[in-house]
């Protein structure tokens with residue numbers, strides 16, 4: 001018997017040693033994926049550019065759910081034309097989806113597939129109740145304390161103005177791109193882009209134009225993005241999540257009087273179903289862009305985290321548990337579940353026989369609205385509840401590869417302008433106008449070249465939206481360099 005235990009013990013020890021050897025080997029061979037590119041000399045700052053961004057902020061180009069206020073968009077258009085006369089003179093304006101703005105900068109070699117650089121002109125409304133909390137009025141376009149303040153300074157007038165400024169500066173030097181560049185600035189991104197980006201995409205489709213790559217707003221350069229990583233992380237969105245709202249409707253044969261309630265009620269059945277969904281979130285997955293992020297950024301982390309990220313074959317479960325802890329990281333490992341509307345009953349002494357709930361899902365790559373509906377049916381196990389997918393559901397966008405000219409041009413430009421940053425692909429949990437262009441290029445990316453801290457993220461769509469003047473100057477350097485890197 002003792003011999004037997006000794007043998008088991010030896011086997012166990014051997015297994016532990018083998019695992020340990022693999023962990024050490026994997027950690028040791030977890031090489032950096034950062035491309036070695038020297039930073040470029042810093043171009044001189046354009047002192048007037050922040051004032052022009054502030055000027056664009058002053059136009060209240062707000063996307064309202066229920067109405068369209070066109071005048072501010074027309075005024076912004078005039079402002080852009082008078083601010084960048086050279087751009088409008090030397091580029092061709094394509095008349096599509098007004099008041100969106102589409103420009104073509106013809107390249108010397110028309111046989112090269114063009115590049116599409118995007119942004120959007122509209123902004124989200126500000127809540128009346130919070131207006132007093134703004135240091136400067138959301139549309140005042142003030143510059144102070146080293147920041148340009150106001151709605152649109154982070155989402156998304158910085159990208160529109162940044163691209164136009166950079167193109168204008170190159171035009172001033174008589175720069176002639178070899179490859180054609182298109183600029184597309186939609187006017188209703190915050191409402192889904194149906195009248196702007198979608199129609200612009202249709203135009204390109206009808207023209208038979210396909211793009212070498214597409215770059216839209218998206219992820220940023222973030223400090224403290226990953227545990228164990230002391231450097232800022234520049235995340236290039238290679239995919240964005242899809243979305244579906246499911247309607248769960250319960251229908252019983254009868255309701256009844258509340259003085260003698262039956263064992264089961266419509267409200268009880270619906271509550272039980274919602275509770276099951278809450279208790280059983282969609283399964284987590286560590287694959288696609290999120291796994292790629294760990295592969296790209298992992299080698300740059302401290303030794304402990306390097307070992308963790310290098311050995312996802314062993315640490316996957318633990319990593320998923322960690323990711324699931326916070327709302328933002330949970331959203332990159334699974335389809336999220338959010339009940340948004342519950343409705344049942346009309347009178348306080350009548351038991352309703354019907355009721356429904358709306359549940360909003362943000363869908364991770366690898367899943368579809370249909371597969372999510374299947375998961376919901378399987379989880380609630382309730383034949384009296386009908387599950388339907390509401391119109392407007394969008395699958396996640398295809399995952400763009402990282403071995404493309406476009407990814408490499410963006411990556412190279414980040415290394416040149418933000419040498420301190422680590423570059424990685426990542427999943428975008430929100431939606432952008434770029435999703436309308438996924439059929440027009442295999443290489444669609446979402447990245448905004450600005451460095452922020454995690455605390456700054458709440459300013460996007462929130463109170464005291466602002467961009468630092470220095471950060472904006474770096475954004476201009478980035479776009480100027482990216483255009484050159486993409487079109488030479």
Ligand SMILES: [Zn+2]
Pocket residue numbers: 120155156189217
């Ligand atoms: Zn935006």
